[in-house]
Amino acid sequence: MTALSRRNALRLAVAIAAGSAAPARAQKASCEADGLTPTQQAQRSSLHYTDPAPNKAATCSACAFFSEPAGGCGKCQILGSAVSAGAHCDSWSKRS
Ligand code: SF4
Numbered sequence: 736m737t738a739l740s741r742r743n744a745l746r747l748a749v750a751i752a753a754g755s756a757a758p759a760r761a762q763k764a765s766c767e768a769d770g771l772t773p774t775q776q777a778q779r780s781s782l783h784y785t786d787p788a789p790n791k792a793a794t795c796s797a798c799a800f801f802s803e804p805a806g807g808c809g810k811c812q813i814l815g816s817a818v819s820a821g822a823h824c825d826s827w828s829k830r831s
Pocket residue numbers: 784794795796798799800801810811812813814818822823824825826827828
């Protein structure tokens with residue numbers, strides 16, 4: 736393999752890796768603040784909604800207020816909007 740073809744192979748590998756990561760980014764974006772009302776955005780802010788959660792044991796997916804997990808996103812009963820399964824806020828309550 737020449738240096739040029741090795742370089743092209745590396746570029747192709749990087750492009751493939753970037754392409755496979757794109758759906759994950761799009762998935763996360765769908766849980767983000769797009770389309771939220773000002774009230775919902777204010778609730779997120781006041782409850783310090785954070786994605787990703789600083790404590791991996793206290794994520795939305797393990798919270799009693801999280802429901803309908805689908806592809807990394809779910810619905811939060813407190814915030815009344817879509818949230819990331821890996822996020823966290825001050826209202827976190829352990830699911831029983
Ligand atoms: S209350 Fe907070 S931690 Fe629980 S699901 Fe909603 S945003 Fe996530």
